[in-house]
């Protein structure tokens with residue numbers, strides 16, 4: 001090959017956020033920065049199937065969806081004769097559409113096109129992309145016992161994708177000689193120094209500028225990886241080294257990238273999400289960053305967008321809260337639970353032994369109270385994420401969590417009655433790749449009803465991923481009922497405090513998050529038991 005035309009495709013997702021993540025941007029930017037090392041021409045386009053006016057990809061629309069997707073890809077191919085397609089299978093919710101799209105391209109658009117898949121789902125479940133691993137509706141339409149995927153990238157994309165393009169241009173790479181052969185898994189390789197990544201250039205996404213404007217948010221990472229090992233997170237297993245290996249971008253470069261967002265003419269967003277698992281985890285880095293922000297505020301009057309960051313209770317520095325207030329930085333904290341037992345079970349706190357961990361948990365909860373008090377004092381609206389229905393949860397952990405918020409303190413008032421506390425309630429979703437997913441039954445007697453839910457082609461697919469009995473004597477419906485009681489009580493006492501966070505909109509979004517569809521859950525649980 002001496003000319004490569006790359007089409008990056010983000011597939012339809014049955015559940016998830018509507019935002020454009022910048023994984024393809026980073027891959028493309030990195031590739032372009034190595035242009036001189038490439039023995040040929042490279043051209044690129046991006047196609048986001050979430051924004052192409054396609055019908056919802058569900059069984060009742062299957063034929064019409066296939067026709068429309070085929071038409072869309074044909075039109076794209078007419079204008080841009082792509083010979084390399086890269087698809088991001090970010091999570092289970094996009095798996096079904098990833099395999100449909102890849103098969104369709106191989107069968108109807110360009111059979112010679114090389115297709116590469118990557119993303120966390122492909123990294124954790126590479127076997128899902130091999131011949132004979134697809135659900136029936138795929139095998140009924142496309143050649144059986146074959147796979148449209150030629151290569152699979154595990155973990156971070158920049159280096160393996162660049163090497164793939166380079167090797168293809170040099171004709172120096174193993175190729176499958178038949179679609180019935182296994183897809184080739186490329187050697188994973190992380191970017192060890194984030195300074196090696198070129199300054200962000202978002203041009204690839206310009207065609208979706210109206211969507212970005214509507215979503216009002218763009219993502220940027222200052223660091224990659226996290227040193228903690230919570231057992232519901234892929235960090236507890238060994239699939240994603242990129243998640244486990246902490247790397248930090250120089251602050252100067254972080255500021256340069258913020259300036260790119262500010263100065264990109266076609267881009268207009270009100271929020272920049274710093275997608276770090278833990279926002280600048282070193283104090284010295286945060287100090288440097290705040291100093292730069294101060295300068296920007298002094299010299300330029302501030303940033304034209306709000307920064308949104310995430311951290312943990314124990315990595316949140318109380319003194320920083322005042323700075324977040326000053327610079328209008330929106331903070332989210334992955335609290336997970338206020339049950340000591342559950343915090344222990346989920347491995348939220350690190351320690352050499354049980355005693356040390358338990359001391360750490362006490363400090364964690366005290367620190368959380370301190371954050372609440374300080375945030376109230378500063379009128380800083382922090383969002384705290386609580387995880388519900390996690391394997392390991394039982395009646396007593398729910399009670400401990402309840403007591404933390406509602407037990408009367410010395411002054412006769414509970415914490416939730418006294419302070420505004422913005423809780424976001426997250427239902428545990430049974431994603432593969434974490435210790436909790438693989439050990440749910442052994443460790444807690446938990447039951448994940450649909451372990452391979454991502455292969456179920458059904459308009460209710462997201463619900464299948466949620467149905468989990470958290471422990472042996474505590475089933476899904478009981479967990480849902482008790483957790484919902486907690487949610488209602490929080491909303492009640494926070495409304496009495498006139499906390500604007502718990503608006504009608506918030507309640508509607510909780511409904512949308514499927515917390516309350518008890519009847520449907522019952523039906524799906526029964527179906528699983530009968531099978």
Ligand code: SF4
Pocket residue numbers: 226227228229230233234235277312334
């Ligand atoms: S702190 Fe967050 S990113 Fe780190 S291991 Fe825990 S859940 Fe994962």
